[in-house]
Amino acid sequence: MPSSEASSAVASPAGQLVGRVIAMPADTNPEGDIFGGWLLAQMDLAGSTPAFDIAQGRCATIAVDAMVFHQPVSVGDEVSLYARILKAGRTSIRVHVEAWKRARAADHSVRVTEGVFTYVAIDADRKPRPLPGRE
Numbered sequence: 508m509p510s511s512e513a514s515s516a517v518a519s520p521a522g523q524l525v526g527r528v529i530a531m532p533a534d535t536n537p538e539g540d541i542f543g544g545w546l547l548a549q550m551d552l553a554g555s556t557p558a559f560d561i562a563q564g565r566c567a568t569i570a571v572d573a574m575v576f577h578q579p580v581s582v583g584d585e586v587s588l589y590a591r592i593l594k595a596g597r598t599s600i601r602v603h604v605e606a607w608k609r610a611r612a613a614d615h616s617v618r619v620t621e622g623v624f625t626y627v628a629i630d631a632d633r634k635p636r637p638l639p640g641r642e
Contacts, residue, residue, distance in 0.1 A: 517618050520605050522591030525556040530584045530608075541580040546606055546620055547571070553588035554602040554624035561592065561600050562628035563639050569599070574622035584608040587616060598635040599627045 526549065534545040551568055558566045580586060586608050593601040606620040630636040 520587070520589040520607055520616075520618070522589040522603065522605065523557070524587060525553045525590045526588040528586050528588075530580050530582055530586055532582050535582060539582070541582070541584075543576060546576075546580060546586070547574070547622075549586060549588060550604045550606055550620065550622060551624060553606075554590050554604040555626060557590050557592055558600040558602055558624075558626035561595055561638060562626070565629050566600070566626040567629050567633070568624060569627050570625040572623040572625070574620070576620050578608070578617060578619045580606075580608050580619055581610070583611050585611075586619075593623065595638060595641075597637055597641050599625055600638070601625050 528549055530541045530545075534541050536542050551571070555566060555568070586606055589605045589607065590602050593603050595601075602624050604622055604624055605618055607616040608619045609616040628636050628638050
């Protein structure tokens with residue numbers, strides 16, 4: 508079994524469910540698979556949910572690390588997004604995000620993508636600010 512299939516055979520998602528979306532035809536590449544950029548955008552939105560909670564306000568995405576695309580996503584797949592905080596520093600928050608798909612006719616989900624997103628809490632002037640309690 509190729510490593511991408513082996514690594515996507517995780518039993519259950521890590522983190523809290525923060526979003527769910529259906530992959531649509533407008534989000535496909537010429538081969539009919541969902542664009543990686545569309546999935547990356549969904550994951551960025553998902554990771555921002557717990558980051559905003561910790562920051563208690565506005566955050567900006569400053570880095571995306573360790574992205575792994577295990578399997579393609581197809582039109583009609585239900586994509587569920589899970590996020591968990593890895594670390595909160597003075598101004599930044601690192602969040603691990605996983606995307607899982609469930610085909611329309613399937614009764615189980617499979618992990619398709621994962622990555623680590625880093626967000627920085629910012630003020631009204633878009634400058635980094637300390638997280639609450641870390642001033």
